[in-house]
Amino acid sequence: MGWHHPEIGLDEMVKLVKGFVDILILSSGYQSSGLTAHWDADNIKKAFHWSLYFERVLSDLKDSKYYHESVQELDAALSELKSQSSFPLGLSHISSDTLVRASVLVAEHMIHTLPLRDAHLKAVLTAAIKMDLDAHAKTENDCLSKYLKRLNLLSIDPQDCSTSCEKKSALGEENMDNSYDWTSMSTRELFRRQTAVSDILSLQKALYSFSTTIRAFKENNIILREQLKNAKFSLSEDEMDGFITWNKWKSKSLLYFLDKRTIRLISGVSMIFSSQKSQWIRLFECLANSENLHKRVELLLLGCTVDRWSSIVEHFQTISFDCLTTLDRFIEVQNLLMGRSGRPFPRNENENSKESSILDYLTKILGHELHVLWTLPPALLAAAIPSRSTMLRIYLNQIEIQLKGELARYCGCTEETKEHRDCELAERIWCLHAFHTSNSLANVQ
Structure with missing residues (x-):
């Protein structure tokens, strides 16, 4: 039966994936021209919405046996796309399995690949908060109070890097129409980045000490x-x-x-x-x-x-x-x-x-x-x-x-x-x- 989806054709889906790849490239901090890519809160929010769209479409496909051949058709088209010499090797893992968790990809790229300057950090957190408030506003009257209440329940463990979608029931998020608690996910990724930076600094200190010892022995x-x-x-x-x-x-x-x-x-x-x-x-x-x-x-x-x-x-x-x-x-x-x-x-x-x-x-x-x-x-x-x-x-x-x-x-x-x-x-x-x-x-x- 091949590709079959009520909202979008296969060719259009592949074009959208190309656009999503461009978003991930830009989230590394540079345009294709080599110029610096600047991200503000509104554009980051748009990228988050794009990721949710891919997750919704791919979830529909993967959750139904009726669309099994559609998933195969999409993966075959993506394999052909990735075989092109111009396709970035760092994103060669893109597939239906990764697109079903596109939000994680975007969040990781936004937080881990860009230089984390004050303006960029502010933009990421602002976009995350807006996404969560918008989601609460659709189902609750006092969305700000509900949001703050959920923040009070939030406990971030730097060693626990699981996404918030795995814990949403514990935080009372069943009625939210977006699959992620963007605030906790962004905060968790920031902790992961900070932990990595701390590890690198410790390694640099150890290498410096080792090098100093060798240099003294040499001289x-x-x-x-x-x-x-x-x-x-x-x-x-x-x-x-x-x-x-x-x-x-x-x-x-x-x-x-x-x-x-x-x-x-x-x-x-x-x-x-x-x-x-x-x-x-x-x-x-x-x-x-x-x-x-x-x-x-x-x-x-x-x-x-x-x-x-x-x-x-x-x-x-x-x-x-x-x-x-x-x-x-x-x-x-x-x-x-x-x-x-x-x-x-x-x-x-x-x-x-x-x-x-x-x-x-x-x-x-x-x-x-x-x-x-x-x-x-x-x-x-x-x-x-x-x-x-x-x-x-x-x-x-x-x-x-x-x-x-x-x-x-x-x-x-x-x-x-x-x-x-x-x-x-x-x-x-x-x-x-x-x-x-x-x-x-x-x-x-």
């Missing part, structure tokens, strides 16, 4: 040297210098990934690369110019690490000191690339199509501008580039050229220096060795 070489001298085991002067250098590089690697700037970038690239490949490529093409190539390359490399940030930090914490020379480390990494290493191969880069797409695009935009790699943190390159990948081969070739002294050196070593020990080149090789040849890589990559 106090004199204290570290004295501790090593007083230790039960004996180290030669060269071994002691090597240990201090190892501590410096390890701490520097950790500090990069724990830095507030890095965490913000990872948060951003997580959203960028959650979109379709064609969309994020179009974004990078809009950003393209010769002056910011190193910034674009850093974002692409971070895109390869975004799903493994915690594991990467844990891995750099567990790296042990060794007495290998820089050349020995380089040879081990080369053997891994050529398949001659006896160590277990840590990761098949083909397993992650997203990383593969990012690396392909990275190789393309780098072209002959390989010097850009030397402007990026050694730890990032080591963690982001998969073993046995083309990009690792390119990077190792650049390092080998520097080792042989065939071009002007990027490190501070002079041509008379017999071995790279405490320089940028040695650090880059150490990071590659620490990340690609460690036996603990199974959990990282």
Whole structure:
């Protein structure tokens, strides 16, 4: 029988869903042009009414076996709509099941995605109160008294995020024609947001404390040297210098990934690369110019690490000191690339199509501008580039050229220096060795 509804046809319903998607996009704070979207109480109230309309129509469809095929037709049409490249990936979960709770979607977007400035908070709460008063006015004479009475009964538990429609009987809302107590729902979402903000602040404090400890350990070489001298085991002067250098590089690697700037970038690239490949490529093409190539390359490399940030930090914490020379480390990494290493191969880069797409695009935009790699943190390159990948081969070739002294050196070593020990080149090789040849890589990559 297909779609059948007494009030609206399928094509018109899909058009209305498109409009509802636009409302949700605008509720994220921006118009399609990129300009800021401003919401006042009246427009928020209109968005609330739209959500109630979808809930009413979808409830009619889902509550009757007679409309079962109509629901299937709608979901099929929505699947076709979502398959379009212009459809926002963040709303790809839209379906008949989500539209039946459209009010929750609107409230969450209005409160959680927009910057919660005073004017916006006032507009949301004003709209919520107006919705509740209008609903009471249709069934009761003294609607304000009834509304205030219900507020007195309201108890908001930040840990209880259930919607008020599940509790309306307890609050005496059976006769209200809208399915939600908008005031309590908005207040509950505000509590959820505040709880999330508090959690983030606590995490930031913990990361700051952790970073401060690492930074102090990195910079106090004199204290570290004295501790090593007083230790039960004996180290030669060269071994002691090597240990201090190892501590410096390890701490520097950790500090990069724990830095507030890095965490913000990872948060951003997580959203960028959650979109379709064609969309994020179009974004990078809009950003393209010769002056910011190193910034674009850093974002692409971070895109390869975004799903493994915690594991990467844990891995750099567990790296042990060794007495290998820089050349020995380089040879081990080369053997891994050529398949001659006896160590277990840590990761098949083909397993992650997203990383593969990012690396392909990275190789393309780098072209002959390989010097850009030397402007990026050694730890990032080591963690982001998969073993046995083309990009690792390119990077190792650049390092080998520097080792042989065939071009002007990027490190501070002079041509008379017999071995790279405490320089940028040695650090880059150490990071590659620490990340690609460690036996603990199974959990990282």
